[in-house]
Amino acid sequence: MEKLFIFDTTLRDGEQVPGCQLNTIEKIEVAKALEELGVDVIEAGFPVSSPGDFNSVVEISKAVTWPTICALTRAVEKDIEVAAEALKYAKNKRMHTGIGTSDLHIKYKFNSTQEEILNRAVAAVSYAKKFVEDVEFYAEDAGRTNNEYLAKVVQAVVNAGATVINIPDTTGYCLPTEYGEKIKYIVEHVDMKNAILSTHCHQDLGMATANSIMGVINGARQVEVTINGIGERAGNTSLEEVVMAIKSHKELNIETNINTQKIYPLSKMVSNLMNMPIQPNKAIVGRNAFAHSSGIHQDGVLKNLSTYEIIDPKEVGIKDNSIVLTARSGRHALKSRLNLLDIKVDADELSQIYTKFLELADRKKDINDEDLLILCGRELNSTNRIKLEYLQISSGKGMKSVAVVTLNIAGEKFTNSSFGNGPVDAAIKAVREIIKRQVTIQEFLIQAINKGSDDLGKVHMQIEYNDVVYYGFSANTDITTASVEAFIDAINKIPV
Ligand SMILES: CC(=O)SCCNC(=O)CCNC(=O)[C@H](O)C(C)(C)COP(=O)(O)OP(=O)(O)OC[C@H]1O[C@@H](n2cnc3c(N)ncnc32)[C@H](O)[C@@H]1OP(=O)(O)O
Numbered sequence: 001m002e003k004l005f006i007f008d009t010t011l012r013d014g015e016q017v018p019g020c021q022l023n024t025i026e027k028i029e030v031a032k033a034l035e036e037l038g039v040d041v042i043e044a045g046f047p048v049s050s051p052g053d054f055n056s057v058v059e060i061s062k063a064v065t066w067p068t069i070c071a072l073t074r075a076v077e078k079d080i081e082v083a084a085e086a087l088k089y090a091k092n093k094r095m096h097t098g099i100g101t102s103d104l105h106i107k108y109k110f111n112s113t114q115e116e117i118l119n120r121a122v123a124a125v126s127y128a129k130k131f132v133e134d135v136e137f138y139a140e141d142a143g144r145t146n147n148e149y150l151a152k153v154v155q156a157v158v159n160a161g162a163t164v165i166n167i168p169d170t171t172g173y174c175l176p177t178e179y180g181e182k183i184k185y186i187v188e189h190v191d192m193k194n195a196i197l198s199t200h201c202h203q204d205l206g207m208a209t210a211n212s213i214m215g216v217i218n219g220a221r222q223v224e225v226t227i228n229g230i231g232e233r234a235g236n237t238s239l240e241e242v243v244m245a246i247k248s249h250k251e252l253n254i255e256t257n258i259n260t261q262k263i264y265p266l267s268k269m270v271s272n273l274m275n276m277p278i279q280p281n282k283a284i285v286g287r288n289a290f291a292h293s294s295g296i297h298q299d300g301v302l303k304n305l306s307t308y309e310i311i312d313p314k315e316v317g318i319k320d321n322s323i324v325l326t327a328r329s330g331r332h333a334l335k336s337r338l339n340l341l342d343i344k345v346d347a348d349e350l351s352q353i354y355t356k357f358l359e360l361a362d363r364k365k366d367i368n369d370e371d372l373l374i375l376c377g378r379e380l381n382s383t384n385r386i387k388l389e390y391l392q393i394s395s396g397k398g399m400k401s402v403a404v405v406t407l408n409i410a411g412e413k414f415t416n417s418s419f420g421n422g423p424v425d426a427a428i429k430a431v432r433e434i435i436k437r438q439v440t441i442q443e444f445l446i447q448a449i450n451k452g453s454d455d456l457g458k459v460h461m462q463i464e465y466n467d468v469v470y471y472g473f474s475a476n477t478d479i480t481t482a483s484v485e486a487f488i489d490a491i492n493k494i495p496v
Pocket residue numbers: 013016046048049050073074075076098099100109110140170232
């Protein structure tokens with residue numbers, strides 16, 4: 001097996017996303033998690049860009065032990081000097097310098113010529129080599145750079161001592177075949193000495209993962225990726241997609257150092273810290289990536305997981321696949337869930353329950369265990385029936401939020417009040433003090449269903465209790481009510 005190096009740029013390209021900026025402590029938290037995940041290189045920032053970014057590179061260098069810490073620069077001496085200073089404490093360090101090589105960049109960004117740009121590229125690599133041994137060169141907009149000129153630049157920077165050559169499809173323009181041929185062209189026309197080629201693909205046309213894999217198939221031995229695919233504009237190649245594609249296709253004879261079971265927890269961490277929700281259908285880490293909601297699929301999965309699952313969710317750190325009961329579910333899935341609830345039914349009873357189930361599912365979309373128990377006419381376990389009866393909130397600018405909550409638990413009423421840093425926090429705290437279970441909220445997503453200030457707020461909540469994950473959902477025009485109900489919906493699923 002040949003090794004594919006994983007270069008993570010969540011903290012540099014990922015952090016360029018508006019609203020995703022992290023403070024130094026948060027960046028250290030992500031960097032340490034990336035180290036545990038097993039990435040080979042962490043691009044920690046662009047030190048010349050601000051004192052905060054400089055400081056983050058310094059602190060990440062101190063905190064991380066074995067992955068190489070990389071700092072980005074332009075082909076500018078000052079950038080290189082500042083990056084060298086920021087990398088002072090890194091045990092393994094790399095400088096990532098480069099310049100735009102496409103005609104568009106040469107003409108409009110630099111008002112320059114191919115020859116002058118080639119000289120600046122070589123000068124930058126030579127200057128960076130004075131400070132660090134490991135110098136990566138990026139040919140920005142290589143995706144739209146003429147292959148002949150690109151190969152000439154690559155040869156020149158390899159001769160100047162570059163150890164890794166990054167071929168970015170900066171604008172996400174290339175087709176997979178085109179990008180693969182570009183990498184092949186360089187492999188065939190450049191004496192790479194000991195240097196390796198790297199991919200850095202963007203998602204503007206949704207082809208970042210395909211392009212990266214084509215790069216690898218054609219000879220690249222490093223991929224630049226981010227957790228959840230975050231990054232400039234439509235994003236970068238996502239780490240989880242490339243790693244799992246490589247792992248799933250053993251015939252490629254390529255391996256990475258990634259401990260894939262850490263993927264999902266890290267994806268959640270990045271999403272939470274960066275306030276960047278993961279789209280539910282995101283490959284590998286989306287809420288629905290391993291959820292089966294239609295009857296034919298559910299039937300297949302219940303008979304044998306491999307009918308509709310190419311990856312065991314546990315391999316990426318997801319505790320189990322989930323069968324979501326919806327109006328698209330069939331009798332097999334319904335019966336399986338009833339069995340789990342210890343409800344045994346014969347074929348006639350199943351048909352009757354199924355008819356009622358479909359009526360409810362058309363109205364309610366997501367059918368939970370409590371709904372099923374009601375459909376089956378079963379008495380619910382008394383401590384498992386928590387309902388929100390009353391919620392009063394005082395909140396606004398310049399005042400502390402306070403919530404008064406009344407819960408009905410198996411017919412008995414409990415009232416409590418609490419302060420919080422906002423209305424949702426106050427209300428959830430008030431509920432927590434009543435129910436007293438030590439649950440952690442792992443995901444909390446509020447989305448408007450349509451448009452307008454009168455819209456319904458849809459809330460998905462994921463909580464963990466005793467190492468098991470439970471999902472809650474609610475929708476309401478009052479988002480605080482929806483949030484509390486989603487929390488309670490999840491708690492109601494915890495077996496008593
Ligand atoms: C494709 C990528 O993702 S590259 C990384 C993008 N990340 C960032 O830009 C974030 C950090 N950037 C910054 O903080 C700032 O833009 C800085 C500190 C780098 C530069 O700030 P300023 O000096 O004010 O320049 P400004 O950003 O306005 O313009 C960029 C300048 O760099 C030049 N430049 C751009 N890329 C390169 C490069 N790779 N090598 C050399 N010069 C470059 C531009 O031509 C322009 O120069 P000019 O002033 O002679 O026209």
